[in-house]
């Protein structure tokens with residue numbers, strides 16, 4: 610641990626803390642840094658760091674995954690591309706059926722992982738006689754590059770199956786719920802970099818909760834933790850930007866313009882949770898020709914109406930909402946492991962279950 614991190618820890622330990630303080634983070638990158646650096650074990654025992662809705666792959670509606678799988682399975686002319694994590698996300702079908710994009714590829718579909726929208730464009734250029742469907746799930750930081758790609762006039766054979774989500778409406782929903790499960794928020798530095806830190810002002814202004822924007826190093830996370838704890842102790846609340854070198858007022862104007870020009874804000878489904886108002890992105894009307902949802906039948910995907918449902922025994926929705934810790938899921942480490950994932954949180958590098966498992970937490974706790 611660096612000298613700076615140790616200094617932040619000393620300051621935190623010197624605070625006259627209440628018996629219990631619950632601080633939520635809403636970013637898979639934050640949760641990964643917290644877990645890898647072992648920050649939970651170094652903080653005073655009354656401080657709880659709760660992973661919340663920070664994994665876009667985990668909240669992508671099952672029907673969208675199913676739709677992408679069916680496009681790949683039923684139209685051999687099409688190439689389906691998606692970010693690598695998404696390929697292993699299982700849908701809730703019997704084990705003997707094709708249950709993921711990876712399995713759709715094994716069954717003959719042309720499914721390819723990509724690391725960026727640029728790779729999707731390259732694949733479309735290299736295959737001018739075929740349609741390429743880019744299944745794009747992500748939060749603002751991932752969706753903005755998709756918007757930039759669309760604004761850049763990509764090849765005509767590149768279509769988008771968009772599942773972009775906005776982070777703050779999910780936090781607003783949690784704050785408005787009766788059983789709010791946290792006392793302070795560490796806001797996501799990447800999202801604030803794109804959209805501007807002030808997007809998180811509502812946490813303070815409407816809900817009177819301490820909040821701090823954090824970067825991804827332990828030092829920044831500890832600075833944000835200290836900030837919200839001190840606010841609580843002193844009975845103040847404000848939005849502290851502990852990532853000012855990157856997250857600037859107004860965010861990234863170019864990225865926001867691309868989002869505005871290519872996408873509308875829509876009500877959107879979150880897997881296991883249901884519809885959250887104004888929490889998603891949809892392609893704007895002038896991009897209808899790019900919209901894979903208009904080009905392909907949905908193969909019954911939306912008759913499945915599964916956005917609010919999860920596989921039997923799976924507690925992913927409660928993990929995503931910060932109601933329980935990952936290892937409090939009933940099947941953590943037994944039926945559900947990275948080799949045999951039941952829910953998406955054990956698949957994605959940003960999923961809390963995967964992160965906890967990868968950092969050596971193998972025992973289940975009773976909630």
Ligand code: SF4
Nearest residue numbers: 925938945952955962
């Ligand atoms: S252990 Fe598996 S099923 Fe349970 S919450 Fe995590 S990913 Fe979902």
